[in-house]
Amino acid sequence: MARYTGPKAKIARRFGEQIEGYSKALQKKNYPPGQHGRGRRKKQSEYAIQLAEKQKAKYIYGVLERQFARMFDIASSKQGITGENLLQLLESRLDNTVFRLGIAPTRRGARQLVSHKHIAVNGEVVNIPSYILKPGDIVSVRERSKSLSAITESLAGKSNRYPWLEWNSASFSGKFVSVPTREDIPENIKEQLIVELYSK
Known part of the structure; x- marks a missing residue:
């Protein structure tokens, strides 16, 4: 059964949030992981921002790429707001x-x-x-x-x-x-950025 099994602290540091539960690493090293973590350029392209938001949602809910894309297809085919539909599907797992x-x-x-x-x-x-x-x-x-x-x-x-x-x-x-409403879902996800990414 496919799932992400890599380091949790690395993911938390990449996004600057407690993605997979509490991590001390985020307090000790509040900058991105890797050799150039401290000196990484601040300005990101529009695509990079959208991609990061999608990756964050995937890691939060523990879903891999193919499964996430399939859920987005289901969400976009349903009536209503696609981004909200996607989060509702993830919450319904x-x-x-x-x-x-x-x-x-x-x-x-x-x-x-x-x-x-x-x-x-x-x-x-x-x-x-x-x-x-x-x-x-x-x-x-x-x-x-x-x-x-x-x-x-x-x-x-x-x-x-x-x-x-x-x-x-x-x-x-x-x-x-x-099914929860968007207002009830506490996760810090900008779902519109994910919709924009898949709409390219």
């Missing part, structure tokens, strides 16, 4: 929803839980991280997995909830109530 519900502390961790068959959707085990949820779907932790320390510790430390999700702590399950 099963691994992202597991992360948002607090079952896993990171999207990487959520992807692993899904791949290892610890998560069920509407009572059926689903091990495809890119599975797209529909409003009304119930995401739950399998009975035999409820005692996993990784899951219990993550749920204990999770405080922020999201308006498009409902969590039931008694049954270790959450409901995907609705």
